Amino acid sequence: MLIHARGLRKTFGDFEAVRGIxxxxxxxxAFGFLxxxxxxxxxTMRMVAAVSPPTGGTLRILGMDPAEQSSAIKARIGVCPQExxxxxxxxxxxxLYVYGRYFGLPRKEVRARVDELLAFVQLGEKxxxxxxxxxxxxxxxxxxxxxxxxxxxxxxxxxxxxxxDPQARHVVWDRLFRLKAQGxxxxxxxxxxxxxxxxxDRLVVMDKGHIxxxxxxxxxxxxxxxxxxxxxxxxxxxxxxxxxxxxxxxAGLADRVEVLPDRLLLYxxxxxxxxxxxxxxxLRPTTTLVRRAxxxxxxxxxxxxxxxx
Amino acid sequence: xTTTPRPGTGPSTSPTSPASTAPGSVVDGxxxxxxxxxxxxxxxxxxxxxxxxxTPLLYVVAMGVLLGGxxxxxxxxxxxxxxxxxxxxxxxxxxHVMTLVIGETTYPVMSGVKWHKTFFAMxxxxxxxxxxxxxxxxxxxxxxxxxxxxxxAVLAPxxxxxxxxxxxxxxxxxxxxxxxxxxxxxxxxxxxxxETAFALVFRLGMIPMFLFxxxxxxxxxxxxxxxxxxxxxxxxxGVDLTRMFALGTFELGPALVHVAxxxxxxxxxxxxxxxxxxxxxxx
Amino acid sequence: xxxxTAAVAGETARRAARQGSPVSAVEATRLLVWRxxxxxxxxxxxxxxxxxxxxxxxxxxxxxxxxxxxxxxxxGRTVPYAEFVAPGMLAASAMNGALYDSTFNxxxxxxxxxxxxxxxxxxxxxxxVARGELSWSLIRGGIYAAAFLLVMVAMDLVSSWWxxxxxxxxxxxxxxxxxxxxxxxxxMRSWQDFEYVTLATVPMFLFxxxxxxxxxxxxxxxxxVECTPLYRGVVLIRELCTGTVGWGSAxxxxxxxxxxxxxxxxxxxxxxRLLLA
Numbered sequence: 001m002l003i004h005a006r007g008l009r010k011t012f013g014d015f016e017a018v019r020g021i022x023x024x025x026x027x028x029x030a031f032g033f034l035x036x037x038x039x040x041x042x043x044t045m046r047m048v049a050a051v052s053p054p055t056g057g058t059l060r061i062l063g064m065d066p067a068e069q070s071s072a073i074k075a076r077i078g079v080c081p082q083e084x085x086x087x088x089x090x091x092x093x094x095x096l097y098v099y100g101r102y103f104g105l106p107r108k109e110v111r112a113r114v115d116e117l118l119a120f121v122q123l124g125e126k127x128x129x130x131x132x133x134x135x136x137x138x139x140x141x142x143x144x145x146x147x148x149x150x151x152x153x154x155x156x157x158x159x160x161x162x163x164x165d166p167q168a169r170h171v172v173w174d175r176l177f178r179l180k181a182q183g184x185x186x187x188x189x190x191x192x193x194x195x196x197x198x199x200x201d202r203l204v205v206m207d208k209g210h211i212x213x214x215x216x217x218x219x220x221x222x223x224x225x226x227x228x229x230x231x232x233x234x235x236x237x238x239x240x241x242x243x244x245x246x247x248x249x250x251a252g253l254a255d256r257v258e259v260l261p262d263r264l265l266l267y268x269x270x271x272x273x274x275x276x277x278x279x280x281x282x283l284r285p286t287t288t289l290v291r292r293a294x295x296x297x298x299x300x301x302x303x304x305x306x307x308x309x
Numbered sequence: 310x311t312t313t314p315r316p317g318t319g320p321s322t323s324p325t326s327p328a329s330t331a332p333g334s335v336v337d338g339x340x341x342x343x344x345x346x347x348x349x350x351x352x353x354x355x356x357x358x359x360x361x362x363x364t365p366l367l368y369v370v371a372m373g374v375l376l377g378g379x380x381x382x383x384x385x386x387x388x389x390x391x392x393x394x395x396x397x398x399x400x401x402x403x404x405h406v407m408t409l410v411i412g413e414t415t416y417p418v419m420s421g422v423k424w425h426k427t428f429f430a431m432x433x434x435x436x437x438x439x440x441x442x443x444x445x446x447x448x449x450x451x452x453x454x455x456x457x458x459x460x461x462a463v464l465a466p467x468x469x470x471x472x473x474x475x476x477x478x479x480x481x482x483x484x485x486x487x488x489x490x491x492x493x494x495x496x497x498x499x500x501x502x503x504e505t506a507f508a509l510v511f512r513l514g515m516i517p518m519f520l521f522x523x524x525x526x527x528x529x530x531x532x533x534x535x536x537x538x539x540x541x542x543x544x545x546x547g548v549d550l551t552r553m554f555a556l557g558t559f560e561l562g563p564a565l566v567h568v569a570x571x572x573x574x575x576x577x578x579x580x581x582x583x584x585x586x587x588x589x590x591x592x
Numbered sequence: 593x594x595x596x597t598a599a600v601a602g603e604t605a606r607r608a609a610r611q612g613s614p615v616s617a618v619e620a621t622r623l624l625v626w627r628x629x630x631x632x633x634x635x636x637x638x639x640x641x642x643x644x645x646x647x648x649x650x651x652x653x654x655x656x657x658x659x660x661x662x663x664x665x666x667x668g669r670t671v672p673y674a675e676f677v678a679p680g681m682l683a684a685s686a687m688n689g690a691l692y693d694s695t696f697n698x699x700x701x702x703x704x705x706x707x708x709x710x711x712x713x714x715x716x717x718x719x720x721v722a723r724g725e726l727s728w729s730l731i732r733g734g735i736y737a738a739a740f741l742l743v744m745v746a747m748d749l750v751s752s753w754w755x756x757x758x759x760x761x762x763x764x765x766x767x768x769x770x771x772x773x774x775x776x777x778x779x780m781r782s783w784q785d786f787e788y789v790t791l792a793t794v795p796m797f798l799f800x801x802x803x804x805x806x807x808x809x810x811x812x813x814x815x816x817v818e819c820t821p822l823y824r825g826v827v828l829i830r831e832l833c834t835g836t837v838g839w840g841s842a843x844x845x846x847x848x849x850x851x852x853x854x855x856x857x858x859x860x861x862x863x864x865r866l867l868l869a
Binding site: 012049052069070074075079083085088089094101102103104105150 | 627630631634706713716867868869
């Protein structure tokens with residue numbers, strides 16, 4: 001196991017950010033922490049990155065104790081923090097080069113590695129630009145390139161695509177896929193369901209410092225949701241009370257019904273059939289949508305809350 | 310996930326509410342910015358007030374009183390001053406007004422066009438570029454005049470003013486000094502892309518002027534070519550005019566030259582400031 | 593005793609953290625200095641003009657105002673005013689140079705640039721960061737001090753070979769102020785707090801026997817001034833430049849070194865608290 005945690009806890013004063021979690025990440029796996037803001041993902045990531053001492057429990061990274069051998073651990077992992085911590089006073093190339101030298105790598109090796117990584121994240125043409133002049137997506141790619149400079153055995157990615165436009169997200173995902181294919185162990189946090197489904201072999205759902213579910217994306221959907229979901233909207237005036245009333249009417253038509261402020265979710269294995277039954281019951285929603293269940297639905301089921309609110 | 314707006318909870322867009330209007334004049338527009346600058350003042354006055362008041366006083370005590378205590382003044386040596394303290398105090402008044410004003414027109418103006426982009430927010434309303442510049446300049450003028458009034462009041466007991474009206478006129482002179490530095494430096498900052506140039510403004514412009522424009526010693530003591538340069542700086546005109554009023558050595562001719570120079574520089578700076586800010590914001 | 597135990601525990605943890613690190617302490621310091629050089633490469637005019645301020649003061653106050661002052665006694669000998677002021681400006685510029693790097697620049701890197709977060713994601717430790725940043729500011733201050741000393745020599749304001757040691761003495765001033773100011777900066781919450789830096793340094797600049805001897809003060813105030821770090825630096829450099837070195841000079845050296853090292857230890861502890869929480 002590259003990462004091994006038992007009863008891992010982290011408190012800041014009175015605030016319990018992480019309340020005793022067990023995590024095992026074997027070599028080569030893409031592992032995800034999924035949860036809303038404040039679930040304890042970033043605190044966990046900082047402990048794994050050996051920059052935040054655990055308050056309780058055991059933690060071993062690459063078989064070492066981060067309290068005692070933080071430098072040795074950091075030498076073998078790569079960190080892509082939530083906020084880009086690029087060196088704004090240096091050019092793109094120097095950002096990678098200087099950072100590489102912090103790992104004690106020989107000049108020649110770092111130089112070769114910089115060129116390789118600039119090509120990998122498609123920033124070769126921007127090598128001599130200043131970091132300030134890059135777009136958000138480019139900065140993110142540069143941060144990812146930087147985290148790879150020491151050929152890490154574990155790559156930690158905290159919200160790798162938060163704040164990026166859809167196109168930039170896909171570029172980042174593509175690069176992460178390639179790393180995964182090369183056998184790099186990825187550990188990432190995200191509050192995007194699609195990201196977790198795309199990238200993770202296995203994930204844990206975190207809520208309020210606890211792990212509330214664990215498994216592959218497909219396993220989690222199977223265990224905590226139906227195959228399909230029918231979404232119903234009843235115009236702008238649809239008050240909560242009105243939704244509740246409709247929910248009672250359709251309760252028998254689906255395995256489960258969720259009432260959200262702006263729509264109703266009907267969980268069943270055949271969404272179209274459920275929708276037909278809704279219409280047959282005389283209900284006239286203004287818009288309808290049938291889709292496959294996602295991790296979003298899993299999260300809603302597990303916590304009673306939506307992920308991004 | 311977004312919440313659906315409910316009827317009646319959104320902002321009112323009713324056509325019966327009073328219509329917003331374009332300002333009738335530059336001054337009218339600038340006055341609409343008064344609440345903004347009042348808020349800025351309320352939130353920042355504590356931060357600047359200590360160094361704005363204490364720093365010049367420390368200079369007066371150190372240079373004027375203590376170092377001055379070691380200086381025997383021969384008649385006519387110090388442009389009519391009977392003590393080094395009386396000579397240096399009006400000089401320090403004008404010189405510190407300069408440093409305060411440059412402080413207010415460098416990083417804060419850069420912030421308006423680059424970091425916080427407050428000028429862009431103002432310009433998205435019916436306010437014009439002229440109003441934006443006028444409001445900011447007006448704010449600096451009022452604020453610095455208040456600070457210099459305190460400074461004059463504290464200097465008075467040292468006996469550095471020969472008459473009470475001389476003290477008042479020396480204070481009023483600071484309005485000219487403020488104008489002559491505010492508008493040109495505002496203009497320079499408004500068009501600047503990279504703030505590192507400010508360090509050069511301080512080191513190659515402000516500090517040499519502070520030290521060599523007649524505040525600490527008579528410019529006549531400089532070598533001839535340097536003396537000419539010193540007499541061309543706006544600070545020297547401000548220092549000399551302030552000193553005339555403080556020492557009661559007023560002469561109409563030179564005084565008019567000083568006033569004309571400082572007013573002309575203010576006007577030129579105004580024209581440049583509006584032009585540079587427009588070029589920066591209206592593209 | 594508790595403090596001592598805590599210090600030992602901290603030391604053990606620090607050595608442990610370094611365990612297995614591929615970067616030695618010396619190498620880490622070298623890397624951080626080099627990083628700062630790279631960052632300044634684009635801003636060389638700022639680097640170069642940094643040495644001008646004390647020269648301007650020397651010419652304005654030392655020469656311009658000096659024409660009005662007869663001179664002061666140093667070590668039993670009356671020296672011209674410019675010769676009195678020049679060592680003061682050298683010491684003050686060492687203070688100001690260290691101040692800029694250890695307050696504004698350090699604050700920016702700590703709170704906004706997140707530069708130290710970046711470094712701590714690598715094998716570098718908080719002590720590496722503190723030591724590296726301080727070393728850079730010392731090197732920069734040392735270059736300015738050496739350049740200023742050359743100006744003094746050219747103006748014939750130096751009367752002893754001891755003056756060669758004025759550059760290392762300037763480094764000690766930089767060490768003391770750099771260490772203390774970096775330590776204080778770790779406690780600052782906003783740019784507004786830097787007002788206190790101005791409030792502390794402007795009086796030191798004006799009253800530490802830089803422009804006139806402390807004989808201008810009443811006895812009690814004189815004692816206060818003599819305990820300030822800038823005063824110790826000014827008299828040390830003045831003793832070196834005029835060749836009046838004595839046991840007092842040695843005391844100043846020890847005083848400045850202790851201040852600097854205490855500052856450095858505080859900085860490391862504060863960075864641990866702020867960045868490795």
